[in-house]
């Protein structure tokens with residue numbers, strides 16, 4: 341069975357839905373997503389969205405803070421582009437109906453502050469901003485006649501074609517696995533947009549939901565696109581540490597509002613690591629916690645906001661309070677046990693300001709892309725902003741391009757005539773666990789050359805096994821994710837091996853110094869899609 345659309349959007353998070361909703365209503369758009377519409381990181385975002393919204397703040401200040409957090413590796417043009425468009429992005433969300441929290445006299449929106457920001461500039465919806473944003477996006481998407489939403493549909497691979505009339509290769513659609521029908525279908529489209537989120541599931545401990553398996557990055561790489569800066573994985577310093585709590589993040593806004601990090605004996609320690617104390621950038625806080633946990637052999641440290649009035653905590657952090665209460669922790673009277681966990685993928689598919697990748701007809705936006713905004717370390721709350729700003733600029737570029745694009749070609753249906761059903765699903769679950777454990781142990785917060793070499797050895801063996809499986813058995817949801825995770829793990833390890841310095845989120849005991857020259861780590865696939873380099877990066 342095949343489908344034919346003008347635009348195929350893979351992903352229904354902030355990036356994918358914002359783009360779909362920004363296209364004109366006469367454009368036929370398919371949005372596919374792995375599970376329900378809300379099953380991406382967007383739904384879980386707590387803190388808020390950074391934007392210049394206050395007279396006392398300025399574009400220059402937001403730009404400078406971002407550049408500083410990015411440790412010399414942000415692309416200034418991408419930062420300026422994003423920040424200049426920040427107020428417009430928020431206005432669009434407000435028009436869409438997002439219910440952002442008002443300040444005390446209800447005159448204006450309440451702006452909070454997070455690590456690395458020198459101003460209060462985080463607009464939020466209490467401590468559940470992602471839910472508020474996603475609800476409004478979903479309502480609008482369900483009402484839009486030109487959007488066709490395919491839930492429980494998992495994109496497997498992009499289709500790349502060459503034609504004598506075209507200057508280079510084009511992306512003309514994707515093969516998509518219908519999880520309910522257990523069948524792979526052909527989706528043809530003039531333009532394909534990857535909005536598949538990040539790859540933090542590659543690590544054993546993560547704040548991300550299950551689907552964050554880097555599918556878009558792996559698919560783009562296989563289709564011949566460059567990826568950049570994959571070694572910069574942000575570890576959120578504070579995830580709830582409890583045997584029964586699955587990936588629950590304790591928002592950075594707690595530290596913004598004065599929470600203290602403490603050792604098990606109650607001593608504060610962040611002032612030993614940074615002059616901003618608890619408000620130091622995330623990488624510094626995560627490394628400090630990792631250091632203290634290893635030094636003391638403790639399972640966690642503690643985040644304490646119990647010195648603030650109960651009313652204040654209830655009003656500002658209802659979600660955190662409720663979730664912790666489910667595990668018997670009253671955050672208004674006791675400290676919260678926390679550990680660091682993989683949180684955000686700073687690198688991704690190389691794109692320009694319109695989200696265009698190296699492959700004609702293929703765009704990438706949101707966490708799956710590499711725009712140059714985050715550099716070596718993402719500043720808190722810049723990521724949802726990036727999703728909206730690039731969704732809008734990509735939608736404009738696609739709208740302008742669509743009338744000039746060729747009709748979809750016939751396209752070949754998915755062929756599974758030579759594969760059988762697997763009776764060895766245990767191989768998949770075992771490989772999942774192995775992969776995520778060695779990535780945590782060898783390619784985590786602190787790295788060494790030897791650990792990276794070990795990881796290289798492991799990933800080669802795993803890749804071989806996974807390829808053999810692919811050639812012989814019918815695909816399944818878990819298998820597709822495992823194949824992509826292994827691909828992304830390889831890209832992370834290769835990038836980390838290439839970086840012979842410590843910078844931002846990449847910390848190596850063998851190369852503790854920061855090189856005076858900042859360069860991106862750009863990996864070029866063997867089947868590179870662009871004949872001329874159309875998107876420049878600093879190599």
Ligand SMILES: Cc1cc2nc3c(=O)[nH]c(=O)nc-3n(C[C@H](O)[C@H](O)[C@H](O)COP(=O)(O)OP(=O)(O)OC[C@H]3O[C@@H](n4cnc5c(N)ncnc54)[C@H](O)[C@@H]3O)c2cc1C
Nearest residue numbers: 351352353355374380381382387388495537706707721724
């Ligand atoms: C707990 C948590 C808190 C956060 N808090 C903040 C915050 O306060 N502020 C901030 O700016 N950022 C925050 N972030 C980061 C931010 O939420 C994400 O970077 C952002 O939401 C990513 O949006 P996205 O649209 O790119 O991807 P996602 O929202 O992750 O959506 C990905 C979509 O792609 C789909 N998908 C993936 N692979 C496939 C495939 N193969 N086929 C079909 N569909 C696929 C998924 O089903 C999903 O619909 C937080 C992240 C987490 C996890």
